[in-house]
Amino acid sequence: MSIKTRATRAARMAAILIAGLAIGQGASAAEWPTKPIKVIVPYTPGGSTDTVSRVVFEKVSQSLGQPIIIENKPGANSTLGVGVAARSAPDGYTFVSVLAAYSANMSLYSKLSYKPSDLVPVAQMAELPLFLFASKRLPVKTVGELVAYGRKNPDALTFGSSGVGSSAHLTGERLAMESKLKMTHVPYNGSAPILPALVSGEVSIAFDPLLVPMPHVKSGKINVLAVASAKRWPGEPQIPTMEESGFPGFVMSSWTGLLAPAGTPQPVVDRMAKAIAAATTSAEVSKKLTELGFVPVSDTPEAFRKLIERDTARYAEIVKAGKISLD
Structure with missing residues (x-):
């Protein structure tokens, strides 16, 4: 291991320890946040991830009582911005919004600047039926x-x-x-x-x-x-699903969700997840997302983790069979 690598890991461990001391146990999570929060969007402004993030976090900002700054960092099929988030201090003030491409990238690239273990799921925000x-x-x-x-x-x-x-x-x-x-x-x-x-x-x-x-x-x-979703779209109920059309299990909707750097205190992750759920189930945000073609989602970090793992395995099978690569 190089001196630089050891220094980087040591700095990250120090950041995790500092974050833990600053946030502490669940009881002190109510003190968070005390300053603006940054959400990295690894795509250009105006795209699906950017649109959902701006709609949802405008409402989340109101409930948490702090500004939430959207920072666009596009590039390399979202891996550039995700990598920046993965290397950020796990202090509860940096998050990253991702699409289902996050799961696909695990197979599309032979080497990434981050590992799945560098990030933790917070919550899915919306489903995007295809x-x-x-x-x-x-x-x-x-x-x-x-x-x-x-x-x-x-x-x-x-x-x-x-x-x-x-x-x-x-x-x-x-x-x-x-x-x-x-x-x-x-x-x-x-x-x-x-x-x-x-x-x-x-x-x-x-x-x-x-x-x-x-x-x-x-x-x-x-x-x-x-x-290609599990259920028909409510606004266009005459359109059959792929399953109804002779392809059992053919559910391939995209999604948007939020991740945090590994080591972010669990009370902070849980509070952010609850704030997102409250936002996506609000009449105002739900109406906006539905009009844009999204299905608002309210779930937990654990449910989002299972979704990521399921899609990572599913995309890996397709990528391998199709011999697809972005390297």
């Missing part, structure tokens, strides 16, 4: 018809995504695996270019959140075949 959209140039209106068409035309199908390693990409790969269809992946730089690609027929299908594409479904420019 819908399966299809170009009108494709003569299909159901998932069954899509599979039948793909088998008759083995080189005809393409699927778009917001980038290699994104939830949309890995969900498309899973569909290809389970349906045994040959589909060519077409990655784009973010979600924005996917819609015109579907409308023009540049790509056959794409998994994407509901908000932006749905008006084009209503106007007849594209079709929606299913939603």
